[in-house]
Amino acid sequence: MSAGTAPSRGGFRRLLRAEWTKFRTVRGWVLGLAIAPLVIVTLGLVAASGSHTSCGGPTDVCPATPVGPGGEAVDDRFYFVHRSLTGDGGITARVSSMTGHIRKPDVTQGARNVVDGVVPWAKAGVMVKDGTRQGSAYAATMVTGGHGVRMQYDFTQDIAGRPGGVSNGSPRWLRLTRAGDELTGYESADGRHWTVVGTARPAGLPDTVQVGFFVASPGDLTVQQADFGGSIQQSRFTEAIADFDQVAVEGETSGGAWERDDIGVTMEPDGSTPHHPGGFAQSGDTYTVTGVGDIAPLGDGQRIESTLSGLPAGLVGVIVVAVMFVTAEYRRGLIRTSLLAGPRRGRVLAAKATVIGTVTFVAGSAAAGITVVVGTRILRSNGNPVLPVNTFTELRVIAGVAALAAVSAVLAFALGALFRNSAAAVTAAVAVIIVPHVLATTSVLPVGAAQWLLRLTPAAGFAVQQSIPEYPHVISYYAPSAGYYPLAPWAGLSVLCAYAALALGLAVVRIRRRDA
Amino acid sequence: MHATIEVHGLRKRFGQTVALDGMSFTVSPGHVTGFVGPNGAGKSTTMRVILGLDAADEGTALVGGRPYRSLRTPLTHVGALLDAAALQPSRTARNHLLWLAHSQGLPAKRVDEVLEQVGLRSAARRRAGGFSLGMRQRLGIAAALLGDPPMLMLDEPVNGLDPEGIVWIRGLLRSLAAQGRAVLVSSHLMSEVEDTADRLVVVGRGRVVADTTVAELIAAVSRDRVRLRTTAREHATTVLSRAGATVAGADRDVITVSGLAAERVVAALTAGAVPFSEVAADRATLEEAYMELTRNAVEFRAADAEAGR
Numbered sequence: 001m002s003a004g005t006a007p008s009r010g011g012f013r014r015l016l017r018a019e020w021t022k023f024r025t026v027r028g029w030v031l032g033l034a035i036a037p038l039v040i041v042t043l044g045l046v047a048a049s050g051s052h053t054s055c056g057g058p059t060d061v062c063p064a065t066p067v068g069p070g071g072e073a074v075d076d077r078f079y080f081v082h083r084s085l086t087g088d089g090g091i092t093a094r095v096s097s098m099t100g101h102i103r104k105p106d107v108t109q110g111a112r113n114v115v116d117g118v119v120p121w122a123k124a125g126v127m128v129k130d131g132t133r134q135g136s137a138y139a140a141t142m143v144t145g146g147h148g149v150r151m152q153y154d155f156t157q158d159i160a161g162r163p164g165g166v167s168n169g170s171p172r173w174l175r176l177t178r179a180g181d182e183l184t185g186y187e188s189a190d191g192r193h194w195t196v197v198g199t200a201r202p203a204g205l206p207d208t209v210q211v212g213f214f215v216a217s218p219g220d221l222t223v224q225q226a227d228f229g230g231s232i233q234q235s236r237f238t239e240a241i242a243d244f245d246q247v248a249v250e251g252e253t254s255g256g257a258w259e260r261d262d263i264g265v266t267m268e269p270d271g272s273t274p275h276h277p278g279g280f281a282q283s284g285d286t287y288t289v290t291g292v293g294d295i296a297p298l299g300d301g302q303r304i305e306s307t308l309s310g311l312p313a314g315l316v317g318v319i320v321v322a323v324m325f326v327t328a329e330y331r332r333g334l335i336r337t338s339l340l341a342g343p344r345r346g347r348v349l350a351a352k353a354t355v356i357g358t359v360t361f362v363a364g365s366a367a368a369g370i371t372v373v374v375g376t377r378i379l380r381s382n383g384n385p386v387l388p389v390n391t392f393t394e395l396r397v398i399a400g401v402a403a404l405a406a407v408s409a410v411l412a413f414a415l416g417a418l419f420r421n422s423a424a425a426v427t428a429a430v431a432v433i434i435v436p437h438v439l440a441t442t443s444v445l446p447v448g449a450a451q452w453l454l455r456l457t458p459a460a461g462f463a464v465q466q467s468i469p470e471y472p473h474v475i476s477y478y479a480p481s482a483g484y485y486p487l488a489p490w491a492g493l494s495v496l497c498a499y500a501a502l503a504l505g506l507a508v509v510r511i512r513r514r515d516a
Numbered sequence: 517m518h519a520t521i522e523v524h525g526l527r528k529r530f531g532q533t534v535a536l537d538g539m540s541f542t543v544s545p546g547h548v549t550g551f552v553g554p555n556g557a558g559k560s561t562t563m564r565v566i567l568g569l570d571a572a573d574e575g576t577a578l579v580g581g582r583p584y585r586s587l588r589t590p591l592t593h594v595g596a597l598l599d600a601a602a603l604q605p606s607r608t609a610r611n612h613l614l615w616l617a618h619s620q621g622l623p624a625k626r627v628d629e630v631l632e633q634v635g636l637r638s639a640a641r642r643r644a645g646g647f648s649l650g651m652r653q654r655l656g657i658a659a660a661l662l663g664d665p666p667m668l669m670l671d672e673p674v675n676g677l678d679p680e681g682i683v684w685i686r687g688l689l690r691s692l693a694a695q696g697r698a699v700l701v702s703s704h705l706m707s708e709v710e711d712t713a714d715r716l717v718v719v720g721r722g723r724v725v726a727d728t729t730v731a732e733l734i735a736a737v738s739r740d741r742v743r744l745r746t747t748a749r750e751h752a753t754t755v756l757s758r759a760g761a762t763v764a765g766a767d768r769d770v771i772t773v774s775g776l777a778a779e780r781v782v783a784a785l786t787a788g789a790v791p792f793s794e795v796a797a798d799r800a801t802l803e804e805a806y807m808e809l810t811r812n813a814v815e816f817r818a819a820d821a822e823a824g825r
Binding site: 333341343 | 564570587591596598599612620621
């Protein structure tokens with residue numbers, strides 16, 4: 001007869017092993033947790049295979065989207081007046097006027113309805129850039145249509161200076177200097193008293209760069225709610241026109257006349273006529289530059305997480321298995337046997353939650369890994385432009401989706417332990433995890449309500465799959481239906497974790513207090 | 517370690533119903549203790565309290581001197597069979613025992629040993645959901661034996677067993693006690709435990725009404741009542757009446773004799789040359805004594821139920 005008391009240190013490990021044995025010896029649960037990833041992979045890959053994009057033209061191949069120094073897709077279109085600068089130096093210029101045109105929705109069918117004005121993120125300023133290739137590193141100090149003076153670099157970075165616009169009565173002096181790898185942006189109201197806006201270290205700036213002044217003007221975005229859910233987004237043509245004078249370049253420059261480039265201008269179908277070109281005019285020491293386009297990260301288009309359309313369906317499967325893992329014990333009275341084997345009840349629940357969470361994490365990793373990697377490859381091979389992300393982000397999306405599945409499973413499990421009834425627990429888990437996400441992302445709800453759902457409910461955890469961040473300095477349709485979650489990826493997952501922890505805590509309290 | 521189950525002053529209410537009303541008894545090692553009483557007397561509740569599943573409002577229950585919940589590998593201290601139907605139907609018998617073994621740090625070899633011991637080796641890899649009640653009882657007993665525990669508690673283990681199974685379990689229980697284990701076996705039928713148990717704890721209405729041995733109980737209630745099997749019924753009646761006994765006919769070949777000790781009955785019959793095939797203490801009286809002991813409990817319960825309507 002064995003009589004000794006085994007050391008309690010191994011107690012939890014023994015419970016984990018027992019719960020793992022329990023899980024793997026019920027074929028229905030193992031099958032369920034194998035089918036859920038299959039659903040995610042199959043739906044994702046089938047949808048990717050069915051998605052094709054073609055851009056017409058002789059080759060039918062879409063032009064490559066420029067990629068910024070950080071690996072992100074970017075919009076890099078502006079009018080640049082520049083010359084080369086080797087080594088340290090800088091540029092100073094005064095912006096004395098900024099005006100523009102905005103095309104509004106047609107009032108009369110077919111008649112262009114263009115009004116005067118500048119959009120808030122129209123930009124005019126001085127820039128240092130690694131050549132004129134789209135997507136190359138840069139830093140710029142600028143005045144904007146509605147956001148005052150800014151210093152921006154490498155597309156994703158934005159530093160605010162003083163607010164206020166530009167007019168003839170109140171011009172703005174801008175200066176950008178290079179010292180080694182560091183660029184410093186300054187502004188001044190009078191050309192004598194200078195204020196530092198910010199400093200920047202653009203990625204891999206070479207010794208010789210292009211220095212000059214530029215104008216850009218992003219499209220005017222309007223969003224209309226459609227009658228039957230969804231939204232219609234339209235980005236209309238705008239252009240900005242800025243006057244630069246008192247331009248001075250310091251350092252070892254190429255000298256001579258300014259070079260002019262309408263960077264990134266698109267061509268009409270004939271292939272040679274620019275579509276919405278920028279422009280340049282000189283009058284004495286005053287240069288008038290017209291610019292169209294934007295210098296900013298790109299947020300529109302398919303993303304790596306677009307392949308995860310089967311995720312909600314897969315999660316329903318995960319929820320069912322996680323709930324059954326505990327409610328089956330109550331239904332059969334087996335919970336008493338479990339508590340005889342492990343009288344410390346909180347530990348029994350913790351061991352079960354750990355097992356279902358771990359198993360789901362592994363299954364989720366496989367599902368998300370295969371779907372994202374293979375699905376993205378299929379999308380791209382079908383000509384679809386998928387917004388590129390760096391490896392770290394891709395791994396975060398995959399691991400994050402696995403964590404989303406695992407924590408959802410723990411929450412569902414805890415609800416099962418609380419309700420002790422499969423139907424009630426599955427319904428509750430689907431209602432708090434899946435339903436808010438579906439409501440919020442299919443635009444049946446107004447954007448504000450959708451965002452609150454994704455902040456307050458466990459569905460906030462879906463934020464972890466968002467691969468393209470929201471940029472305050474880029475106007476876009478930042479709505480859940482467009483793939484933008486109101487919380488940052490890990491913050492959203494934390495909300496889900498908090499709900500899971502709360503439910504598990506309540507389940508532990510309940511199982512401790514009640515007779516089994 | 518001492519393998520004694522001690523229950524002292526357990527009280528528990530479920531709402532208005534008193535389930536345990538000062539339940540106290542001790543189960544000693546080396547004996548099979550029968551835990552008998554009518555349904556609802558508190559047997560299962562007492563067992564659940566001992567096993568830490570239910571909490572008593574008052575009183576203590578110790579296994580080997582410790583509360584069950586303080587045990588780290590409890591199945592190596594106490595083996596229990598509460599509900600043989602508590603199984604995941606799609607899990608095989610062997611896997612059911614395997615997770616239990618893992619929970620106690622026991623090797624898989626032990627699983628195969630107990631499956632052999634309860635006669636389920638050939639059914640080890642079958643789903644428990646397809647088991648008959650008798651097979652489930654055997655599986656439950658295997659689970660109780662898994663940790664080779666010095667104490668065993670079995671709630672109605674005979675339920676659903678076929679005659680062969682009943683014989684088997686009686687032998688098993690006796691041999692477990694002979695190995696020095698404390699064995700507590702509950703039943704609502706005296707007949708199920710009287711041949712197996714040498715000690716009896718009779719309960720009614722949540723408390724112990726008799727804590728005794730089977731022999732003592734028989735002696736106490738049968739006194740001079742003897743069952744006699746004879747083909748010469750009238751002759752026997754005459755002889756025994758003359759010897760001072762009261763005789764009642766029980767069956768065609770059986771008469772009940774009271775007022776005369778068994779040895780004097782035999783002497784009188786022999787002297788009168790009456791043929792007989794069996795003289796025995798009246799076993800029916802054990803059942804009657806049990807009924808008598810627990811009648812109040814049953815009657816009050818019925819009255820409660822009436823009043824509650």
